Amino acid sequence: MCGIVGAVSHRDVVADLVEGLRRLEYRGYDSAGVAILNDGNIQNRRAVGKVAKLADLIKEQPLTGTTGVAHTRWATHGVPAERNAHPHRSGEDVVVVHNGIIENHAELRDSLKADGYTFQSETDTEVIAHLLARHLKSGLSLEASVKAAREELVGAYGMAAISPHEPDVMVVARAGSPLVIGIADDEHLIASDVFALLPITQRFIFLEEGDVAVLSRKTIAIFDSENNAVVRDEKFSEVSAENTEKGHYEHYMLKEIYEQPAVIAETLEGRIYKGRLLEESFGHTATELFDKTKNIHIIACGTSYHAGLVAKYWLEEIGIPCHVEVASEYRYRQVVVPEGTLFISVSQSGETADTLAALRAGKGAKYLGCLTVCNVPESSLVRESDVAVMTRAGKEIGVASTKAFTTQLVALRLITIALARRQGMNQDQEKALVEELHALPRQVEVVLELADEIKAMAASFADKQNALFLGRGTFYPIAMEGALKLKEISYIHAEAYAAGELKHGPLALVDEIMPVVCALPDDPLLEKVLSNLQEVRARGGELFLFSDKKVKIPLDKYQDLKLDDICPSTAPIVYSIPLQLLSYFVALEKGTDVDQPRNLAKSVTVE
Numbered sequence: 001m002c003g004i005v006g007a008v009s010h011r012d013v014v015a016d017l018v019e020g021l022r023r024l025e026y027r028g029y030d031s032a033g034v035a036i037l038n039d040g041n042i043q044n045r046r047a048v049g050k051v052a053k054l055a056d057l058i059k060e061q062p063l064t065g066t067t068g069v070a071h072t073r074w075a076t077h078g079v080p081a082e083r084n085a086h087p088h089r090s091g092e093d094v095v096v097v098h099n100g101i102i103e104n105h106a107e108l109r110d111s112l113k114a115d116g117y118t119f120q121s122e123t124d125t126e127v128i129a130h131l132l133a134r135h136l137k138s139g140l141s142l143e144a145s146v147k148a149a150r151e152e153l154v155g156a157y158g159m160a161a162i163s164p165h166e167p168d169v170m171v172v173a174r175a176g177s178p179l180v181i182g183i184a185d186d187e188h189l190i191a192s193d194v195f196a197l198l199p200i201t202q203r204f205i206f207l208e209e210g211d212v213a214v215l216s217r218k219t220i221a222i223f224d225s226e227n228n229a230v231v232r233d234e235k236f237s238e239v240s241a242e243n244t245e246k247g248h249y250e251h252y253m254l255k256e257i258y259e260q261p262a263v264i265a266e267t268l269e270g271r272i273y274k275g276r277l278l279e280e281s282f283g284h285t286a287t288e289l290f291d292k293t294k295n296i297h298i299i300a301c302g303t304s305y306h307a308g309l310v311a312k313y314w315l316e317e318i319g320i321p322c323h324v325e326v327a328s329e330y331r332y333r334q335v336v337v338p339e340g341t342l343f344i345s346v347s348q349s350g351e352t353a354d355t356l357a358a359l360r361a362g363k364g365a366k367y368l369g370c371l372t373v374c375n376v377p378e379s380s381l382v383r384e385s386d387v388a389v390m391t392r393a394g395k396e397i398g399v400a401s402t403k404a405f406t407t408q409l410v411a412l413r414l415i416t417i418a419l420a421r422r423q424g425m426n427q428d429q430e431k432a433l434v435e436e437l438h439a440l441p442r443q444v445e446v447v448l449e450l451a452d453e454i455k456a457m458a459a460s461f462a463d464k465q466n467a468l469f470l471g472r473g474t475f476y477p478i479a480m481e482g483a484l485k486l487k488e489i490s491y492i493h494a495e496a497y498a499a500g501e502l503k504h505g506p507l508a509l510v511d512e513i514m515p516v517v518c519a520l521p522d523d524p525l526l527e528k529v530l531s532n533l534q535e536v537r538a539r540g541g542e543l544f545l546f547s548d549k550k551v552k553i554p555l556d557k558y559q560d561l562k563l564d565d566i567c568p569s570t571a572p573i574v575y576s577i578p579l580q581l582l583s584y585f586v587a588l589e590k591g592t593d594v595d596q597p598r599n600l601a602k603s604v605t606v607e
């Protein structure tokens with residue numbers, strides 16, 4: 001979840017390292033630091049808080065150098081404090097940055113202390129620095145030291161090390177946390193994510209699990225986990241630095257909400273045509289898997305889990321049993337896998353530690369195969385799955401997921417249609433469903449035009465401490481997603497309930513100051529939901545509704561926003577948009593940090 005950047009170059013790299021950190025800040029923002037090799041010394045600057053604090057410090061106390069590493073932290077071991085901020089060094093021998101968790105850090109720490117090493121921080125990372133120093137002191141090169149340390153370290157990590165003893169070299173290792181090498185003129189760079197390096201290069205090499213790479217300005221040598229010299233292909237990233245900027249939007253989250261019509265269209269591109277699903281676009285392996293699929297297990301975390309829950313309703317409607325579970329539970333329990341079950345992981349980043357571990361557990365079980373619905377083509381989940389159905393949401397930077405969620409739903413909808421064909425859906429039925437998907441980008445655009453009304457609604461939330469979100473059917477997981485968005489970015493305690501569950505307990509919470517949010521599409525469950533809302537009104541609860549224009553609301557008091565002409569199969573996707581905007585405007589009212597809410601990070605690469 002931390003972000004790392006590094007460079008070996010012919011020119012001063014400090015400004016680029018800080019810019020790289022700024023672009024990686026979504027991965028963690030408790031503290032940040034840079035270390036540079038300068039005239040046989042290690043010079044570093046570290047600051048608590050966001051990267052801007054580090055940039056200010058560097059302005060006051062400038063640094064220059066051609067080889068350096070940098071880090072933005074999401075605290076795991078040790079509170080956010082300067083002493084715990086990376087880079088961590090061992091005297092004048094070596095300095096490291098690390099993303100991940102070293103599980104055996106306590107025993108390594110004891111052994112290093114016994115050898116006279118003193119620790120400045122509570123982090124697991126400092127152990128790596130001293131371990132490398134111990135190997136360097138025994139006469140090993142930096143490369144050999146990192147390779148030796150790789151044998152001793154247990155856990156997941158991406159790391160980079162530099163040493164004044166070999167000032168033109170950087171050694172990096174990848175074991176469980178993403179790491180990419182950027183190739184530019186007379187220099188090499190590294191980062192946890194290509195995004196950090198896009199202003200400098202679009203040429204990348206993605207390291208694989210267990211790889212160690214030794215970089216100089218002109219050379220790259222890569223060694224796999226068995227220490228064989230290997231060549232990893234160079235890839236060109238289609239993403240450019242410009243289209244990952246905020247533009248005229250106040251926040252990335254808002255920009256990403258507004259990008260939804262375009263990215264939904266992009267996710268459909270080449271996959272539907274003239275009322276038909278173009279199943280070939282998923283590839284041959286997918287088609288073969290779909291032919292054999294009798295059951296589905298969907299595994300994911302957070303927002304992606306909510307997308308999976310919506311898909312469960314869709315899949316069971318066409319007769320395919322579907323179990324959906326959060327990855328952190330799935331990975332540690334005995335799972336029964338019925339014959340003919342397809343494993344589906346859903347993830348924006350493709351690097352979520354629990355989801356990745358679940359995939360690896362799934363690969364050892366008797367699944368037909370593993371499919372991932374993912375947004376990052378180069379991610380571990382994509383590489384390790386048999387089939388990837390890519391969402392084409394583009395880079396999502398706001399910590400609260402928006403466009404990744406709606407495009408996941410689109411991808412899951414396409415998969416549902418592919419499977420419905422095998423369940424006997426006829427061409428006319430397929431045409432109707434595909435047309436509904438085709439109409440989706442425009443429907444989302446229309447809802448976005450209601451932003452001012454949603455903003456007005458949000459004003460009533462600013463002084464609230466709690467909120468309830470209700471829904472039935474596919475709108476229950478949409479309510480869960482609405483509640484998650486609100487709590488994440490506005491810090492209002494929000495819970496979602498299946499509307500029918502209200503009277504089994506949560507109704508006790510409802511009084512005149514409790515806001516209750518509910519989507520009211522024109523569907524067969526409407527009357528049921530309306531009677532649940534009567535129960536809320538009878539206790540004085542304040543209702544905030546998003547309803548279909550055709551729906552008549554027989555309630556005495558409520559605030560309502562009308563949505564027009566929403567198709568049944570895609571309604572959960574469209575109704576997500578006003579809930580995203582509601583959370584956004586509530587957070588604006590409250591003045592919280594929308595894009596980087598407290599205690600969170602975008603890509604959860606630790607357990």
Ligand code: F6R
Binds near residue numbers: 346347350355399485
């Ligand atoms: C919430 C949010 C998280 C992620 C979760 C899984 O807005 O973004 O709940 O959905 O951390 O992340 P991915 O989808 O990258 O596996």
